[in-house]
Amino acid sequence: MELVWQDSKCIICLEQAKLTEEHVIPASLGGRLTCRFLCASCNSYLGHAIEGNAKSDPTIQLLGSRLASKIPQLAKALMDGQxxxxxxxxxxxxxxxxxxxxxxxxxxxxxxxxxxxxxxxxxxxxxxxxxxxxxxxxxxxxxxxxxxxxxxxxxxxxxxxxxxxxxxxxxxxALDGPLLNPVAPLKMAYEFLALHLNTSIYDSAPCLMATREALRGEPMDLTQLKVERLSAPEAKPIHGLLLESSEPYTMVQIRLMGQLAFRVHFQTLSVGGPRGIYTHDLASDQEFVAQAA
Ligand SMILES: [Zn+2]
Structure with missing residues (x-):
């Protein structure tokens, strides 16, 4: 699925640029949702420095091997080189x-x-x-x-x-690789937010500014942002993104292979309007978008 973005300004550095195609959930983890939100330089920084070894995360390795019978191709790709x-x-x-x-x-x-x-x-x-x-x-x-x-x-x-x-x-x-960098789920959550905020994603609200700084390699401002790493009960061949709550502030939840979950707290940001849910069934390769109740 490709997200269409009408603007030509990078949502991280805010420069006018030719925006490049990239994956909201890293392609190395089987992500299919693509968008053109980022200039080549922001895209390349995040792709290499932040998401470069995403699949080495021990939980991702473990989930890949646990779900191998349901997602053989992805499981094989996750193992490769590890x-x-x-x-x-x-x-x-x-x-x-x-x-x-x-x-x-x-x-x-x-x-x-x-x-x-x-x-x-x-x-x-x-x-x-x-x-x-x-x-x-x-x-x-x-x-x-x-x-x-x-x-x-x-x-x-x-x-x-x-x-x-x-x-x-x-x-x-071996399960001794580095944990996924918390900036990786922050990026996924921020891009998912852009779908809800449209061009308001460019606003200078402190929480959005802190997010852009963190996505450009600055330390995360913990008064504005928090990334929680959680474990859901069951491994499933599903990736998901959910705008979990917009009151009192915005939280985006990311699920990787059902079980590895991240909750990203945008602690001073409130987002109005409908909240979306995106799911990607990795076994059938079907993607779904729905509105949260
Ligand atoms: Zn940029």
Whole structure:
């Protein structure tokens, strides 16, 4: 769904500019709602500095893996590039998911042995064998032996080199990434507010000014703004935005995958008129807009 905006002034820096398309809920989290509210510079700052590693948030990682059967494509995209821990007979190892496969992180252990993905290990092994100055046929034999080695059995390749090809039987997200920057939900809430305020979003009300400053990298003015991070009871394949209340002041609630919730308090701002609800069903990819009761 695309939100149509008639003005040509960026809602953050208030400069006249060519406004660029962006996602209200980050595309990296499966967000579909797009708008043209921001100049290229504000858009790029928020996209890189604030939302760049949104999917590394441990709760988002956990929800992605919990909802994988309902939203397989998004779950796969959320895992991609993220740290995971493999489980197998060799114990737990840290690595990353790359194109749907677990790639163990190269590591040198205290006993001098190396842990590497098989493809990298093959190259390392060739280098080590070359250093051992084996004759060419012995080198080929050793590489061949490594190639056909069964999993989980230690084999001796030369007098000095042993190898084990550990299999894994699963992996889980490492869940140690950074939490989503609170400025990210503030941005989503502010853009959602723009739909209710139209060009009044440009006003110089202290709360709106404080929001624009925070969205440009200034510290958040806690007398005007508060971002609460909450947990709703149930994980669901749904993203949502809701203008929760406009009295005594405005609160916008953001739900990511049903469960990760943010409540953004615009503590001195009151917004009249109807309040909107936006939902995006991630399983069917349908979007809905309704009016809050
Ligand atoms: Zn701007």
């Amino acid at each position: 740290p995971h821990i493999s489980l197998g007979p060799g114990g737990e190892s840290r690595g990353r998911i790359v194109n749907g496969e677990f790639l163990v992180q190269s590591e040198k252990l205290s006993d001098g042995s190396l842990i590497q993905p098989t493809s990298v290990a093959t190259k390392s092994l060739r280098r080590m064998l070359e250093q051992e100055k084996l004759d060419p046929s012995a080198l080929t034999d050793a590489l061949q032996m490594f190639q056909i080695a069964p999993d989980n059995i230690r084999i001796r390749l030369t007098e000095n080199i042993e190898a084990v090809k550990w299999s894994i039987h699963g992996y889980r997200p």
